[in-house]
Every structure is written in C-alpha cells, then in structure tokens.
Amino acid sequence: MTTTASLDAALSGMLEYQRHMEMISNNIANVNTTGYKRVVVHFQDLLDSADILAALRGELPPGEVASTSTGVEITSVDRAWEQGPLLQASSLTDLAIVGEGLFRVTRDDGSTAYTRDGSLRLDNEGSLVTVDGFRVEPPVQLPAGARDPRIAGDGRVTVLADDGSREEVGRIQLVRFPNPTGLDSIGQNLFEETADSQAPSAAFPGEGGIGELVSGFLEASNVDIAGEMTSLVVASRAYQMNLSAYRTIEEMFAAGESARVAPTGEGSSHGPADPTAGRRWRLPPAGHAGRAGGAREPAAPRERRERRGRPTRGPRAALRPRAHPRAHRERRVRGARRARGARRRAAGARGGGRVPHQRHGAGAAARRARDRRVSEIDAAAASLARVLADEGRLYESLLALAGREQRAIVEGDVAELTRLLDEKESLVEHHHALETERMTALVAVAAATGGSAELLTLTEVAAALPAAQRGAITEAGVWLRAQALALREATDSNALLLHQSREIVDRWLQYLRMLVGGRLGYTAEGTPGEASGPRTLDRTA
16 A cells, blocks of 8 residues: 555545544433434545556456455445334324334425324324424324324324213325335425335324324433444544554655655755865875886876775875885774774773773674674663653543542533543543554564564563563553453443433533534434434533
C-alpha cells in the first residue's frame, strides 16, 4: 500500500466513523420516541480499484487475488425491528402492536405512509388519526355521541349501544412488508415504501402473520441506552485511532519529501558549492624529487592539480616540512594507547572491571558500538517506565472518577453525572495519547535490543531487557494490568447500574435538554440533520 493509499484509508475511517457516531447519537436522542426503531450501521472494507480491474481483465498473476484494502465504508444503514417494551398509556385509543405490522396513514398531501406509533386520537369527525392529524387507513369513524369506545386485540372497534350491547363500528387494518429494513424513514415517525421493501400486504391484526393490538399501551423505543453508549465509546476510539494514523503517515510523508528534495549548492547542508573549498594540501619542498628521480619544477604539481580539478596547496603549507610516514604511524599508535588507557580507567571507575587489551582498531569499534547499544537500551527503558507510570496514574484517576460516578447514579444527581462525563472525555483523550507514547517506547526498546517491531507485547519487551531494567518494567506492567482490570469492573458495574435505573436516564436526558435547548441536535425521528420535526438533543453522547 502506497503512502497516498494509506492516507486515503485513514481518512475514510475518520469520515465513516464520524457518520457512525452521528447515527448512534440519533438513537440516543430518540430513546423516548414512541415506536422508534434504532439505526444499525454495517461496514465493509474497500478494495483497490486498479487491483479489481486487473482481476476482472484476468491480468493478475496466477494464485493472487484482489485483496488490497484501501479503507472502509458504510454499506447500509438499516433499522432494527425488534419489539420495543410496552408502556401503559392514559387513553384507550393508544395502541401498541405486539409482533409485525404497521399502521397505514394518509398524509395531508394525499400520499401514503406507515408508522409504528399507535398514539391515536379522534378528530372532530370521529375518525382515528395520529397525533399529527394523519388519518388511519382504512378509515374508522365513530358515530356522533358514541359511548364507551373500545378497541379489541383483533382491531374491532365497538361502542356501547342503547340496549347495553356492544356494537361494532369498524375494524383497524395493519400492513406487513416482506422486507421492512428497506423502508425509507421520512421523519415524524413515518416510513415510505421503496423498491427494496417490496409491496405490503394488508390484513387484520392476528391474521396473516401480523401481530395483535393492545389497547391502553404504547410501544416504546427499542434503543438500549447502555449498548448505545458503549457503541459510541468504541466508535469514538476508532475515530481517534484513524486520526492518529493519518497524522503519523502525513508526518512520515513530509519527512521523506524534505529528505528527497533537500537543496544542494552554496550554503546547503551538503557542503560548499566548490568541491575543493576547505581542503588543505601541502606542497613538497623546492627541488623535491619524485619516485622516478630527478628534479621537478615547482609549478608542475600546481598546474597538474588545476587540470585535474584538485585544490592547490596554500603558501603556508609550503613552509612546513613533510613528516616522515613512520612519525605519523607512531603518533597514531601513541594516541590509540592513550585512548585505551582512558577507557580502562573509566570502566574501573564504573565498577565494570578491567577492559581487556585490544591491539587492533576493530576491538575499539566493537566496544564503542556496545557502549552505544547499552546507552540506547537504558534510554528506551527509562522512557517506557515513565510512560507506564503516567498511564498507571491515569488509571487511578479513572478509578476515582468511576467511584464518583457510581455515587451520582445512586443519588440521582444528573448535574454531577454531566460534569463527570466531561471530565471522563478529557481523561480518555489523555489515555489515547499515552497509548501512542507507550507503543513508541515499545518500538524503541525492541529496536535497541535487536528484537522485532511487530506484534509487540510488554512481556516480550521486558524479557529482552537486561536484568537491571527487566524487574522494574515487569512490576510496572503487572500493576498496570491490575489497574486496568479494576477499572473495567467498575465501568461494567456503573453501566449495569445505569441500565437498571431508567428513571435516572430519563432525568439525565431532561437535564441535558434543559442545558442545550433547541440550539443543537437531531430531529425527533429520522436521519441526522433533517429539518422536519422538533429539534431536541445532541449533548446526550
């Protein structure tokens, strides 16, 4: 995968997970919407178009398949049509459908729509209509002055006659779609028929696979608030990881471009424009004889070097006598001996014992490489220990916050829950940054110890460290895992407690609506950003 393809993959992840978070927020906003069905998002990976075209043309080598992924996309946004819980209502005309089926209504423009919202009322003509005034089809009209209207489970509408008997005045019909996930949501708790949903079939309740009606109850939303909050955290984490990947790839690409197109010439970091500038040469004394013997004219070497493009020797160099090669060799030997003595003394001061005598330069180079490797391991281990300590302190803060959150849930303090949510968001962002630092430190330790930089774990890295650093890193890792396990148990306990207390969830949503009013949010029904319906809530995430 090229750098551009990597950037496209990370960018597609950010865009699609942003849409996913919008869908989850819309589900949470409609947790109290009657008959609402939660939105379910499906993902799939993207393949390289060039690779796919090559596969279609039969140009791929034998044994290879088009499997180069270039990102992710949302393939479909469906509705989960599970049965929602039943809530007792105040009117007998409030109906809940238990099983499959929808009410068919006629809108003001004459078009047909479908809904699961059974909040029905009687208009001034005695006909059953929805809360928005849309008439139920086929029409059911009560006579004027009807007494004690009742609706049975099979849809029969009866009233009390003068002789005290029950008289049937109409019957409610429901419709059933072969593929209800293909319905198009148009807002106001309404759906429209599409080619994917296929044509509906009408029948009375309890017949033809259609569910029955329950009078005096309403079907609540099938949104699981605890599950949606968990999905929101997962989607937010995925968005953050894609953002980190995008930034990292972009920085690597910029560094590679700057190294490839670095300027050369005068004033650049590669040296002066003149290749001979800054080099000093020494002229032989006047009358110096070459290897073939005989006197050589002083001007000949200068002219020959100018013709070859080599620098000429300065006038001060001509005044210095040429040193004998043996003197150069002796100076080098004395310098090497002094350097070895200094290293032995330094090693003895550190308690490392006497450094064995090395006659050749290869031993000194090996010792220098070993010293550099030890320094790199020490620095990488210290950086890893620091990151683990910071992460452990962050887990302690999250544990303390989970305890405060549990007390707020028990006491029903929605204002405190909101403040704790903001504080948790900042701690989670800090935790994402620490995880990136920890992976960088693990890679640095693996590189310093000569290990592989793939599939790193803290246990593997600690095993490759010397004994001096291994104990501290292992102890920090054990403590960190214990803190993470305790935090997970506290978080699961709070989620279960919040899920069991629906009253605190309702009070929390009401409090957040009071804070944000109608300035932000999603519609009461439908996809995010639609203008239809009252604007309610965006802060619930």
